[in-house]
Amino acid sequence: MTPTPVGMRCPECWSQGPSVDTNPPAQPSGLWSTPATFVLIAINLIVYLIEVAGSGINDPSTKIFENYALAGPFVAEGEWYRLVTAGFLHLDLLRIILYASTLLLAGRMLEPLLGTLRFTFIYFTSLLAASFGALLLNSNELTVSALGAAFGLLAASVVLTRTRGSHSKEFTTCFAALIAINLIGSFIAADATAGDYLGGVVGGLICAILIVAGDRGKLGSQPRNAELQLMALVAAISVFASIAIA
Numbered sequence: 001m002t003p004t005p006v007g008m009r010c011p012e013c014w015s016q017g018p019s020v021d022t023n024p025p026a027q028p029s030g031l032w033s034t035p036a037t038f039v040l041i042a043i044n045l046i047v048y049l050i051e052v053a054g055s056g057i058n059d060p061s062t063k064i065f066e067n068y069a070l071a072g073p074f075v076a077e078g079e080w081y082r083l084v085t086a087g088f089l090h091l092d093l094l095r096i097i098l099y100a101s102t103l104l105l106a107g108r109m110l111e112p113l114l115g116t117l118r119f120t121f122i123y124f125t126s127l128l129a130a131s132f133g134a135l136l137l138n139s140n141e142l143t144v145s146a147l148g149a150a151f152g153l154l155a156a157s158v159v160l161t162r163t164r165g166s167h168s169k170e171f172t173t174c175f176a177a178l179i180a181i182n183l184i185g186s187f188i189a190a191d192a193t194a195g196d197y198l199g200g201v202v203g204g205l206i207c208a209i210l211i212v213a214g215d216r217g218k219l220g221s222q223p224r225n226a227e228l229q230l231m232a233l234v235a236a237i238s239v240f241a242s243i244a245i246a
Contacts, residue, residue, distance in 0.1 A: 037107025072139030075246035106153035126152020133199020148200025159208035
C-alpha cells in the first residue's frame with residue numbers, strides 16, 4: 001500500500017491515475033427539463049378556454065379574440081401588441097390540439113438540447129416572424145400566429161437534431177414532412193393561417209442556422225451571446241417589417 005494525502009492506496013490503483021466518477025449527477029427530467037415548453041402550452045390552453053367561454057368550443061368570437069388577434073388595420077393604428085398577443089390565440093379546437101402536440105414534440109427535443117433561454121428566443125423570434133408572414137399574405141382579416149411559432153420550433157429542431165446527431169435521419173425526416181404537408185395544405189385550402197405557418201418556419205430556420213454557425217465557431221469567442229443578439233435582431237426586423245406593411 002502507498003500513503004497518499006487521502007489515505008492508503010494500492011500501487012496498482014495509484015499507477016492508473018485518479019479515479020473518474022462514471023455516474024455523474026442525473027440531468028433534470030420531465031417538467032423540470034422543459035419548463036418553458038409546459039408553461040407555453042399551459043398559457044395557450046388557458047387563453048383558449050377564455051376565448052371560447054360562452055361561445056362554443058370552435059367559436060372564438062369573444063372580445064379577447066377581437067381585441068388581441070392580428071389584423072393589418074389595427075396594427076397600422078398603433079396596436080402593435082397584436083403582433084405578440086396573436087401568438088397566444090387559436091381559431092378552433094383542432095388548431096389548439098395541433099399547437100400543443102407540435103410544441104410538446106419540438107420542446108422535448110430542443111429545450112434540453114439548447115437550454116431554456118435559447119429555446120425561448122427561438123420561440124418568440126418564430127412567433128414574430130409568423131405574425132409578419134400572416135400580415136404579408138393576409139393583412140385585412142383577423143388571424144393568429146400561435147401555430148407559426150410552434151412550427152418554427154419544429155423547423156429548428158429538424159436542422160439542429162440533424163447537425164448535432166441527436167436523432168436518426170428518419171426521425172427528423174418525418175418532422176420535415178409534417179411541416180411540408182401543413183404548409184402545402186394551408187396554401188391549397190387558401191387557409192387564413194398559411195402566412196403565419198410560412199413566416200414561423202422561416203424564423204425558426206434562421207435561428208437554427210445561427211446556432212449552427214455558433215457551433216462551428218463562426219460567431220466569435222462568445223457564440224451564445226452572438227446567437228441571442230442576432231435572434232433578437234431577426235425578431236426586431238419582423239416587428240418593423242410587420243408595421244411597415246400593415
